[in-house]
Amino acid sequence: MKVLFIGDIMGEPGRRAMSRLLPKVVAQHAVDLVIGNGENVAGGFGITPELAQELFEMGLSVITTGNHAWDQKEIVDYIRQEPRLLRPANYPSGVPGQGSIVVETPAGEKLAVLQLMGRVYMPTLDCPFQVARREVARLKTEARAIIVDMHAEATSEKMAMGHFLDGEVSAVLGTHTHVQTADEQILPKGTAYITDIGMTGPLHSVIGIKKEIAIEKFLTQMPRRFEVASGPTVFGAVLIELDGQIGKAIRIQRLRIPD
Numbered sequence: 001m002k003v004l005f006i007g008d009i010m011g012e013p014g015r016r017a018m019s020r021l022l023p024k025v026v027a028q029h030a031v032d033l034v035i036g037n038g039e040n041v042a043g044g045f046g047i048t049p050e051l052a053q054e055l056f057e058m059g060l061s062v063i064t065t066g067n068h069a070w071d072q073k074e075i076v077d078y079i080r081q082e083p084r085l086l087r088p089a090n091y092p093s094g095v096p097g098q099g100s101i102v103v104e105t106p107a108g109e110k111l112a113v114l115q116l117m118g119r120v121y122m123p124t125l126d127c128p129f130q131v132a133r134r135e136v137a138r139l140k141t142e143a144r145a146i147i148v149d150m151h152a153e154a155t156s157e158k159m160a161m162g163h164f165l166d167g168e169v170s171a172v173l174g175t176h177t178h179v180q181t182a183d184e185q186i187l188p189k190g191t192a193y194i195t196d197i198g199m200t201g202p203l204h205s206v207i208g209i210k211k212e213i214a215i216e217k218f219l220t221q222m223p224r225r226f227e228v229a230s231g232p233t234v235f236g237a238v239l240i241e242l243d244g245q246i247g248k249a250i251r252i253q254r255l256r257i258p259d
Contacts, residue, residue, distance in 0.1 A: 001109050001145060001244040002029060004255075005171075006036035007236040008178050009055070010201025010208035011044050011228035017200050017259050018058055021235045025255065026059065029239055032105040035113060037149060037175045038085075039065035040201070044208060044228045046071025049078040052085050061103050062086065064115045066151035066176055067123055069097075088117035088151060090131040100135055102142045109244040110143040114169075116161070118152025118176075128152075129164055136168050144247035147240070148172045155181075155195050162193040170242045170249050173197055178207035180236050184252045192249035198236030203258055205229035233259045 004025060009018060018036075026034065038060075041051045046068050052075075055063055062084050069087045070076065079085050079097035089099020100114040114135055116128040132148070139146050146169040150161045158174040165172055167189025174181070180198025187193050199208055206214035210229045217224045235257040241250040 001105060001111065001242045002032050003111065003147060003240045003242060004029070004031045004034045005147065005149075005173050005197060005238050005240065006034065006060075006200050007180065007197035008037045008040050008175055008199045008201070008208075010040045010178070010199055011042075013228060013230065013233045014199070014201035014208075015041060015051070015054065017233035017235045018055070020259055021257055022058055025235070025237070025257070031239070032107065032109070033061050033103065033111060034059050035062045035064065035147065035149075036060050036200075037066065037151070037197075038063040039068040040208065042072050044226060047075055047085070048072045049074060052078065052082065056084065062101060062113045064113070064149040064151070064175070066117055086113065086115040088115050088125065089135050090116055090126040090128045092126060100139060102139065110145065111244070112139040112143040112146040114139060114146060114148045116148060116150050118150065118154060118157040120152065120154035120157045122153055128161065132161065132165060136165065145170045145242050145244045146247065150174050151176045153177065158195050162187060162191065166191045170247050171240050171252070173238060180254060180256055182254070184238065184254050186249050186252065190248035192240050192252040194238055194252065194254070197238050198256060200235050200237070201233060202229035203232040203234040235259060
């Protein structure tokens with residue numbers, strides 16, 4: 001089973017990069033299933049029902065989110081009804097939506113996707129490690145292959161989750177910081193890992209934001225309204241090959257394609 005996981009899709013430039021490059025990447029690598037983090041598709045802040053539908057129509061089977069999940073108020077009712085749009089599983093009980101889903105490839109292989117969010121320099125949620133233990137045990141009754149989106153700020157927290165779940169899931173993939181890391185690996189017990197998949201969005205930017213605005217904010221410490229940058233784009237993703245029968249990763253490959 002080959003799964004493509006696309007890093008944080010940033011605004012219109014990210015969607016543009018997706019529309020141009022995704023069909024080529026899927027065809028070139030014979031991808032069975034596509035997942036993407038969509039919490040920044042609405043101008044960098046959240047996701048709307050219309051944009052979620054646009055991503056599904058591009059070929060995504062599952063959309064994950066994170067701390068920007070609720071930035072667009074109209075998403076609350078939509079996420080109640082659309083199980084393919086995930087929010088972190090460690091939100092408190094009663095929050096709309098769900099944190100995991102089991103989907104099938106065209107060949108009928110099952111894959112579970114679990115979304116978690118870290119707590120270091122992030123909103124305070126339930127413990128992602130405790131929730132991961134519970135959710136993985138439940139998902140294993142439905143699918144051998146499980147991919148975890150660990151949406152977190154601290155590299156240490158992401159790495160800890162990777163080792164915590166090594167051998168229990170097929171992959172632990174970091175999102176949120178928008179900068180692709182070069183530490184992709186198969187951990188000792190067979191779990192694919194990368195600290196951050198990176199961003200799909202504006203190439204010449206500060207994590208997707210207009211560089212002039214970001215620089216001015218650092219210089220002055222005055223509040224500024226962030227705007228998504230324009231210009232050339234980059235497609236950030238990882239390609240994971242899994243053995244769906246035993247749930248172990250065979251290989252993980254970083255993709256960073258300027259467009």
